Amino acid sequence: MDPVIIVGAGPVGLTLALALARQEVPSVVLDEGPGEDEPRPARSVVLREDTTELVKRLTGMPLTAVGSPWAGWRSVRRKQVTHEVAFDDTEPGPVHIAQHVLTGVLRAALVGEPLVEVVLDSRLDSLAQEPSGVTAHTRGPRGAWWRGSYLVGCDGPRSTVRKLQDIRFPGRTAVERHAVAALRTELPRPGEALLHRMPPWRTSGPFAGEISARPLTDGVWRLDWLMPPGKELVTPELLLDRVRETLGGWVEGPTPPYELLDTGVHTVHHRLARRWRAGRVFLAGDAAHLLGALGTHGLDEGLRDVDNLAWKLALAWHHGPHEALLDSYQTERRAIVAARLRAADQALPLVRGGGGLRSYVPGAGRGHDAFLAEGHLGRGTLGAPGVHTGSPLTPPPLEGEVPVGTPAGAPVTDVRVTAEDGTFVRLRGRLGRGALLVVLVAPGTGVWERRHWMSAGIMPRLASAVAALPQPAELLVAESYPGAAAHTVLLVRPDGYLVTALSGVRPASLYTAAETALGGPAPTGTGADAGAGAAGTDAGADAGTGAGAEVDAGTGAGSR
Template sequence: MLPVIIVGAGPTGLALALALAGHGIPSVVLDGSDGPPAARPARSVVLAPDVARWAELPGAHRESAAWAGWRTVRRGRTVDTHAFGPTDAPRHLPQHVLEATLRDAVARQELVRLARGHRLTDFERREGDVLAHSVLRPTDGRREENRQWRGGYLVGCDGARSTVRKLLGVPFPGRTAVERYAVAALRAELPWPEEAALHRGLTAGEVTVRPLSGERWRLDWPLPPDEGLVTPEALLARVESTLADLGGGTPPPYQLLDTGVQVCHQRLARNWRVDRVFLAGDAAHLLGALGTQQVAEGLRDAENLAWRLAVASRLGYGDGLLDGYQQERRGAVGRRLRAVDQALPLVRGRGGLGGRLPGRGRGRLALLSDGHLGRGTLGGPPDYGGAARRGTGDVATTPRVGAPVTDVPVTALDGARARLRDRLGGPLLLVLTAPGARVWDARHWLSAGLMPELAAVAETLDLPAELLVTEEYPGAGAHTVLLVRPDGHLAAWLPGAHPDALREAVRRLRGTTPAPAEPTGGR
């Protein structure tokens, strides 16, 4: 089997290689960087629950903070709070920690080859494969080494200045510097430990305060569009003023760890797939304004693309399956960017669009919080509705096809119990809602009810599938069968084990059968 060639060893490229390995697909990662990123605690990432598993890898777990809650404060008065539970808390960690953790995991993975120092120079798209050309620039004074790499597919995860995108000639339209933030990371004892907060009306203006691990915090102050260079003295004054307000007039003792300025761009590549070549992460999109999370979107790209490439590599399915990556991910990121464009005039008072914004009734503070809280169009997980057939029934109360699955407890056929998200990243999942399944031992219900028929159907599907059981699932009645994709999105649901309907749903998922028209009515 030909490997997938991945260009770029940032979070998206490394996560894609690991996700492919989870499907048994080899990959080569061309790492043209000068080495691991510098330790910058002020450059951090927030991972929502649907991608939080990447922060739970050994190494990252110790350095990531799971938020206990969110607090919105205006002029010293709390106007909104939100408590997180163990399954829905965002995880916050420095980006260099995430990258180091992914690199360690790649080094332990036999199916991934990390080609350090190899910079892509060109590639050839051929009928049955891709031939990539790289150059290795040694650090010991030896001559450059040219190398060719043959793969089944090539994925450009090589950043905003992507060589892959430029070689493809794909336009990258958008806007530059839609927002700027002064950023500081510090160690201190602040009010509301383990809670993130948005403060408005402080002496230093608006600030977002987000906890890291070990009593460390990241503080972000939005900068006016006409403000020039942020001097170290001005940034230190912001820190002192903010801490004084948070401490009731006297700043608590603190240790300043890192500072910087974050510039948020908005760009979206015109095409994310050209034949056997794909774009992902910063090579495909840029965002970050109003709390939107660029790294999290890159991880979603990797998860969405990995299972498609795995199926295509193993079974030879092509365009319908692979086109779904661009349709779903480019559409989801495009909706996020449009939401930012709509919200900015309202929350920052720029332009005259505020009166026409659909989210105006929710208020400025709610819109400023959504990206951090992981809700709404600014922060919520992507919904690929319409990507596959929904089941029958009331669309307002039944499971939403294309939406992320709810993380319910599940039981495997061997009796092992886990959370549904813990079983993602491998084969398709067939989840049967069977009330009482936790009461009876697995060996009893394996031969009862729908289980024998469903187990037999699972063996005949065109794609590998694992059968799980759950006591209940939101909106699904007893004996409902849920078809869950490896990236955690609901592909279909059926009221019972209907072999032909289930096989048809899998055929649509792999892209060999056209999806029927979306039913009329509300979603």
């Protein structure tokens, strides 16, 4: 079986290569660059809890060691704090990291990985599909033909893969524009991110209405000034004036010492590809969507694309194509991103407008501040991991199905579980291996050795039912799970989304749920049938539902 071809060696492409390797799928990563990233502290990304855990699981490196986990968050309007959050071990904050540092962590994890070949200075210029695979050609010093089983375009906003497949990318341009500066200085609240709206020292013209400050490591901060619509030129003199004015305003005195490290302009666009699958070719990350307005970050969604796609490609690579399962990548991910974009588009006129409802609704400004905080913190409709409502992988109503604290189609809670070897692990730590997870909620098992309860009660029946599932599954035991009664059985997808919760051992219901979560009955064809499936529908958002991304020169935070 030929490897998967990954076009693009940004964070999304490298993460996909690692995710496939962890499931024993080889890949070739076509990197159009030299394999080194220019240090740009103003080009940074904010990752939420689920995406930082994904990177940690794949690389073994906690991003808190190389990035800056937020100690807290404050929203300030003029001089009044309108929203404040403190983070701790029970509620970890987002991690802010320079993109070149993140890419370095991913590249380091690929060193010595036998299942991944990274090919430098190789730019895709053509590709062709056949029923049995994909052929791609690259130009450059190592120009060559490449043969793959599938091809995934992780090659950014100007995706060559998307253009070669003639996939439209409608949306809106320059939804928001920010001037950006990365500098080393001391601010009053170290480690705490800040969104300051309508600062009392603001002046007329650019940079007047909204400023954000996000900590990086080693005393470095990234400052963003929201610019009004238009094409005002951001000159170095103007930017330096705003740096001094902002720092002086925050410390309420003379401008503190600072070292300016990097500057740029970050422009947000809203775009959504019509299709994310065309036969054996897929799109992921900024090649499929651009978003980033109101504090959200597109790389979060790109890494979630990878988590959704990797296990489906791995199953197709190992066991033969399953068109319904592969089609579900577009159906699930595009719907979530489309909803995110619709929410941002609907909110923008209210949050950014100077009049309208804000003039008539008491407290509207405070409500807008809370909405903006959700975007920055990765919560609510703007940033929280989506729920796969209406997914084709959702099973029909099942006998013995019971509600728990997690809705079907939502990410599971990361509880402590006992693995099959008797060790205590975190549930999220068992994800990404291509196997389904079956979790029995059994209070009291944590105080007994595994040998005492593996052969007692309902465990033998459950183990037998798990062994009969259509796909390898790992049986885990949890002392408790939010909203679940004793002897509840949870079925979890390889990417950590809940399929169903059952009351007790119900082999028929468990089998039906597992089969549906894998795309339906196993295909009877062979690998030659791959690529014959539907290229996907245009369900979801259209032009104008949009998404923002960091694609400009300067901060250039568009992730690949």
